[in-house]
Amino acid sequence: MAENIKTARILKFDIFRYNPAEPDKPPYMQRFEIEEAPYMSLFLALNQIREEQDSSLQFDFVCRSAVCGSCGMMVNGRPALGCQTLTADLPEVIALHPLPTFALIGDLSVDTGRWFRGMVDRVNGWIERETEFDRASIEAPMDNETADKIYEADRCIECGCCVAGCAVANVRPDFLGATGLNRIARFMMDPRDQRSEQSWFEVVSDAEGVFGCIGMMACDDVCPKDLPLLEVYSYVRRKAVASLFSSGEDHPARREAEKA
Amino acid sequence: MNTNTTTTSLRAKSVPRGERPAAYVVDPAAARRQVWLELASGGTGLILALFMWGHMFLVGSILTGEAGFNWVAHMLEEYFIAQPTVAFILLAFIIHAITAGRKVPAQLKERKVMRDLGRDLNAFGKGFPGMARGDARFQPHLESILWIWQLRTGLIIIILGSFHLLLIGADVFRATMEGGLGIEAVRSMDRVGGGLWMVYAILLICVEFHASIGLYRLAIKWGFGARLGRHTLHRIEQVLLWLFLGLGVVVLAVLAGWLPAPLEFLLKG
Numbered sequence: 001m002a003e004n005i006k007t008a009r010i011l012k013f014d015i016f017r018y019n020p021a022e023p024d025k026p027p028y029m030q031r032f033e034i035e036e037a038p039y040m041s042l043f044l045a046l047n048q049i050r051e052e053q054d055s056s057l058q059f060d061f062v063c064r065s066a067v068c069g070s071c072g073m074m075v076n077g078r079p080a081l082g083c084q085t086l087t088a089d090l091p092e093v094i095a096l097h098p099l100p101t102f103a104l105i106g107d108l109s110v111d112t113g114r115w116f117r118g119m120v121d122r123v124n125g126w127i128e129r130e131t132e133f134d135r136a137s138i139e140a141p142m143d144n145e146t147a148d149k150i151y152e153a154d155r156c157i158e159c160g161c162c163v164a165g166c167a168v169a170n171v172r173p174d175f176l177g178a179t180g181l182n183r184i185a186r187f188m189m190d191p192r193d194q195r196s197e198q199s200w201f202e203v204v205s206d207a208e209g210v211f212g213c214i215g216m217m218a219c220d221d222v223c224p225k226d227l228p229l230l231e232v233y234s235y236v237r238r239k240a241v242a243s244l245f246s247s248g249e250d251h252p253a254r255r256e257a258e259k260a
Numbered sequence: 261m262n263t264n265t266t267t268t269s270l271r272a273k274s275v276p277r278g279e280r281p282a283a284y285v286v287d288p289a290a291a292r293r294q295v296w297l298e299l300a301s302g303g304t305g306l307i308l309a310l311f312m313w314g315h316m317f318l319v320g321s322i323l324t325g326e327a328g329f330n331w332v333a334h335m336l337e338e339y340f341i342a343q344p345t346v347a348f349i350l351l352a353f354i355i356h357a358i359t360a361g362r363k364v365p366a367q368l369k370e371r372k373v374m375r376d377l378g379r380d381l382n383a384f385g386k387g388f389p390g391m392a393r394g395d396a397r398f399q400p401h402l403e404s405i406l407w408i409w410q411l412r413t414g415l416i417i418i419i420l421g422s423f424h425l426l427l428i429g430a431d432v433f434r435a436t437m438e439g440g441l442g443i444e445a446v447r448s449m450d451r452v453g454g455g456l457w458m459v460y461a462i463l464l465i466c467v468e469f470h471a472s473i474g475l476y477r478l479a480i481k482w483g484f485g486a487r488l489g490r491h492t493l494h495r496i497e498q499v500l501l502w503l504f505l506g507l508g509v510v511v512l513a514v515l516a517g518w519l520p521a522p523l524e525f526l527l528k529g
Contacts, residue, residue, distance in 0.1 A: 077380025078401070089390025089398055167377050167404065171370040198288075205291035211298045214363050215477045216404045217490075218381055221396075230490065234483030237298075244295050 009036045011087055013049065014095040015057065019106045029095075030054075042082035042096070043071065046108075058107035066224055069157030072099050072164065073108050079161035081224045082108075099164035101173070112160040119180045123203050127187065129194045146189060153186035153232065155225050162219035162229060174208045178219035178229045181210055185232045188239060197243035205240045301359035302478055304352045309471035311349060316504055322514050325524035326445035333443040342443070343436055346429045353425060357418050364411055378404035410473050413466040420463045452515040460515075464508045472501040 010033055018027035032049045043064050050057045062068040064083040071082035074097035076090065087094065102110035119125070162178035169175045176184075184204055187193045204210045213233065220229040321332040336342040365371050381401035385391040390398030428443065435442030452460060476497035479485050485493055513519040 074380075076384055077377075078384040080397070086390075089388060089393065089395065091388050165377070165381065167374040167407070170373050170377055171365050202288050202291055205294050206287070207290075207294055209291075209294075211294040212363075213481075214407060215481050216378070216407045217480065218377075218401055218404050220490075221401050221403075222381075230480060231483065231486060234481060234486065237482060240295055241299065244292065 009092055010034070011036050011045065012093045013045065014093065015049075015108065016097045017057075017107055018104065019058070020104055021106070036087055038088075040087045042073075042075065042085045042087065042094075045087055046082060046096075058105065058109045060109045067157060069112070069159035072110075072112070072159040072161045072224075073097065074099060074164065079164040079222045081159060081161070084224055099160050101163050101166075101169050102160055110160070112158065115160065115163070116158045116179075119176060120183065123176070123180060123184050123187075124195075125183045125187065127190060127193045129192065131194070140192070142191065146191065149189050150186055152228065153182050153189070156182055156227055157225055159224060161222045161224055165218040165222040167216050167218070168212050168214055172208065172212065175212050176204075176209050178223070178227075178233065181236050182227060182229060182232045185236050188236070197239065197246055201240060201243040204236055205243075210236045210240055297359050297362065300355055301362075302481070304356035305360060305474050306478060307352050308349070308356055309475050311352075312467055312471050313504065316507060316511070319515075320507060320511050322445065322448075322511060323521055323523045324527050325521040326449075328521075328523075328527055329445040329448075330441065333441060333445075337432065337435060337442055342432050346425070346432055350425050350429065353421060357414075360414065375408055378408050381405075406473055407477075410470055410477075413470040416462065416466045417470060420459055420466070423459070424463060449515055449517055452512065453517040457512060457516045460512055464512060465505065468501055468505045468508060472497045472504070475500075 013032045013034070014029045015032060016027065017030045019025065032053055034045060034048055034052075037044070041064075043061055046057070046059050047061075050059075059073070059082070060070040061083060062070050064071075066081050066084045069081075072079055073082055074080075074095075075082075075085055076095050077097075079099060096108055098104055098108050098110045099112070102112050102115055105111055156179055158179060160179070163169045166175070166177055169177045181204065184200065187195070188200060206212075210233065217230065220233075223229055318332055318336070319329075322329040333342075336345075365374060382405040383400065385398040385400045388398050391400075431447075432442035476493055479493055480490065488496075510519065510522075514521050
């Protein structure tokens with residue numbers, strides 16, 4: 001440890017500064033220098049900068065353990081979580097920008113919430129049933145494999161890194177992005193959801209959905225939670241093609257409902 | 261660097277449960293069209309890429325000398341394999357250019373955003389301590405820049421490929437009408453050695469690159485070979501790229517007359 005301290009680097013942070021509340025002041029990059037500490041994350045570094053050098057610096061953090069999804073930022077041009085990224089892995093000069101594709105709140109802070117709310121509204125990101133939900137009855141069992149798949153998709157923390165790193169989302173504001181497709185896939189897999197393939201088809205298949213993707217695969221690589229976004233993506237694509245050839249009446253939940 | 265601060269149009273509006281906001285209601289017919297377009301672009305891409313490999317072996321017959329090359333050309337033309345193939349490939353070529361081209365961003369500003377993002381993602385990790393550690397998170401992201409190169413090579417192929425297709429098409433159909441061989445070793449070697457090798461060298465590099473990356477992306481997109489994993493698929497793509505590129509360079513050198521046909525002894529024996 002002593003060795004670490006002796007050879008501590010002086011980190012140079014180039015941080016994007018802009019406050020939409022002061023539109024007269026154009027955006028600029030501001031440099032801050034701090035001494036690197038062992039196991040320092042961007043979360044620690046930014047807090048130190050705000051505490052010691054500039055109290056007006058805006059950035060978001062809540063959980064500091066890659067669960068809340070609020071500290072997504074562009075680190076040297078790549079979307080990443082501030083809390084998860086250690087300065088030891090980065091070069092001496094660290095450039096920080098807010099995530100593109102989202103509304104800017106100020107400096108590094110962006111409004112991902114509005115985007116995600118809009119996305120969930122758009123894909124109807126909830127379980128839809130035609131039959132009335134009966135609170136009193138015992139819940140239908142689900143097999144382990146399906147439950148695991150749904151859980152995997154549900155691990156998304158909605159940090160927005162996949163959207164920010166997506167070339168299509170960067171030029172087309174209405175593109176659903178990997179997280180949107182992941183959300184759809186999660187309900188496609190859920191046997192409790194009774195939507196027909198046809199109704200999914202409308203949401204996923206237009207140019208702002210799965211077929212807007214050009215396959216650069218950045219979403220899969222930048223995802224801080226290592227979600228299987230490529231698998232989700234090819235799953236949704238295959239589903240879309242399958243629905244082209246189906247009558248839309250073959251959803252498992254629908255079949256069950258008809259049997260009952 | 262990306263400093264895009266524009267607001268997104270995915271805005272939250274309060275919507276009754278189970279209904280989609282009016283702005284997001286999509287046209288099922290348009291969605292259905294998208295699926296067909298996607299199938300057409302992927303399907304023609306697959307056909308063209310596989311055809312290019314077959315094509316390489318057919319042209320590669322020059323490695324056995326002029327006699328071998330002429331024999332292959334003669335067989336293909338005599339039994340009317342070449343003629344419909346030329347027409348079919350020309351059609352697939354046009355369909356692919358249109359359907360795959362629909363994803364090319366139209367505005368210069370959009371292309372710049374894509375290019376900058378691709379460059380940043382590709383530069384990230386190079387020389388970083390995290391990269392040396394082997395952490396997957398700190399590896400440069402190659403695919404984004406590859407897509408941009410796929411677009412560029414595609415545009416070059418539209419120009420040079422059309423030229424080649426029309427040239428060979430004219431040769432083949434003229435021969436069908438007037439008799440004789442449309443594709444002939446002497447004529448091909450004369451053309452290539454006479455300066456067209458420059459066009460064909462560029463076309464060769466572009467086609468091999470475009471086809472191998474395209475097949476790789478196609479596999480990823482539809483989940484073929486997903487069990488192999490992306491890393492292995494990429495490795496396979498690389499091997500195929502260099503294999504066919506290397507073969508192509510040798511074939512081109514023989515056609516240009518710089519190299520003697522290395523397999524000529526096969527037919528002489």
